[in-house]
Amino acid sequence: MGRVTIKEIAQRAGVSKGAVSYALNGQPGVSEATRARVLKVAEELHWVPNRAARMLSVARSETFGLVLARSARTLSEEPFYMGFIGGLETVLSRRSYALALKVVPTVDDELATYRKWAAEKRVDGVILVDLRVDDPRIPLLRALEMPAIVVGDPSLADGLACVWTNSTAAMSVAVDHLASLGHTRIARVAGPPEHGHVWIRDQAFLRDTERLGLAAEIVHTDFSGDEGAAATRRVLTAGDRPTAIVYDNDLMAVAGLSAVNGLGLRSPDDVTLLAWDDSALCRITQPRLTAMSHDIVGYGERVAERLFALLEGAEPTAHLYSTPELQIRESSGPPHSAAQTQTGSP
Template sequence: MTRRPTIVDVAREAGVSKGLVSLALNDRPGVNATTRERIHKVAADIGWRPNPAARGLTNRRAYALGLVVRRDPRIIEVDPFFASFISGLETVLSERGQVLVLSLVGDHDAEERAYRTLAADARVDGFIVTDLLAGDPRIELIADLGVHAVTLGEPDVPTAFPAIRRDYAPGIHELVRYLVGLGHERIAHVAGPESMLHGHERRQLFADAAHEAGLDAAVVPTDFSPEQGAAATEQLLDLPVDDRPTAIVYGNDPMAIAGMSVAQHRGLRIPKDLSVTGLDGSQIGRLVYPALTTLDNDPAEWGRIVAATLLDLVDGTTPVDRALHPAGLIVRGSTGAPPTRQHTTA
């Protein structure tokens, strides 16, 4: 059979009516167990698969989820979080016969148009909302559009959408305690933008942990891009020797890797002259030299849980917030004792 098998083909091979095949394959009542089993076996043997377009006409489903991302494409192409996150999404979507509709936009107006167009054309059954903003207008917009959604993190505005959260407090506090335990007294943070809730949260958690350790830590804001991460590193390394950090905690792993490159280009040895950490837990951090100390964030897990939660919501389950396991510290080769401690103990 060169064409795609249809339920007519299944009915002919099984020796039953087309209507009975439809009932059996859609798990509806009116078919005895033996006949249902035979129909499913015939369908599998001849390679029948449900037609998403036909199913969509029947039950008004798109069998697709939407992900609208408003970031500079330069940031997306070098950020391993999104690749791993999308792979996690696709793991669940492919298993459940769904697809991902991805729209990369450059500004607020384009972002709003993307949401409105995807909803108006019924191209998606729900949205995955990432990079939550302070006072995020997308929450009200999607609610007004009457579409399901799941958010990565908890919005700071009223929402009826389930949120998927990870507690970074244990990991960031553990990280700062670890660096202090190595002997670091000058620790800086290259932070993400304050407008993004997760950038603000990581910055605040770092500040709290530094305060508990009795440190007056420098913080340099960026847009999360490697370019601004590199520029922030230059700024910190240009400080007078007595003010220069001996350890830098970056708001994401791509900035940390860019910072390592800047430091090494200036002749600094990592971690002997400078300790460097990220916060994303991306796999690329294992492949650089020295391997990057970071947090156990697991972007693929984010994707799997988000996709499963949103699909369950679309299928009619009650919205439920989900908490991932707290982020923990992963110690690798990019951190060590500061130069002063090395000389003291040598």
């Protein structure tokens, strides 16, 4: 069989060749219903794009870029990015787009990558993650005139288009849950403080514990399991140990549970543990971990959709994807009487 043509797709879908071209190239000019019908017919006919011709016609690379300034080891163990990238790829594959993923050691290397991509027209847009306070990447992307979607709070995006989850409201739910169980001394094992979402959660945690009259402690880490376990051991071997710990990701929470067991303690009898993101890791531990849960794959899908919308001429706006919801499991419980005596809790 020869190559399927746009004319054949147009005849089958009952639309013009121009509408097919708009739909297949991800351009404005057709309704979402028409775009969906054209894409379905193209799939049924096993249509394969002529990549060289399309690049010449639309002057696009058909690639989005994602740079992660994290250690390769931490990234390989982090459930969040596995699900998030899966969500991105779900949408990109439907548009015959590719994802250029690069892992670099520092933000300076990330900045250099954007300059190189812009000079070589390597990507049509980028996905910006791990926002910093006063992030140097934002003014650079503006100067390069590179389309970008920020994965983070609007307060950090400086007017760029963003998709975000409400960590402030979620932290209030988490702290209220622990307080309702009777915990009066709570620790937070957090990521690096220069990360904007970590800073936002830190501020919310301190406000909520102060509001409820709770003793609070924050220990910052690099998001890794090793540092999550070390931070857990540190707070639990201190003189006034907490009876509940909130973690910034699932990896550190699972490592923290292992550290609890290694100290001869049990959850929730001696310490309640609460994870963040609610990946499959939280449901295969013993006890299963209470977590602030949201759809990470769906989060990645929404980010990709919004970046395509930018390319199609949409205004850069902020989109609230979700507020993580509390999933209570066996790692939640009231403080043990022995722990209350040790911490001086009433």
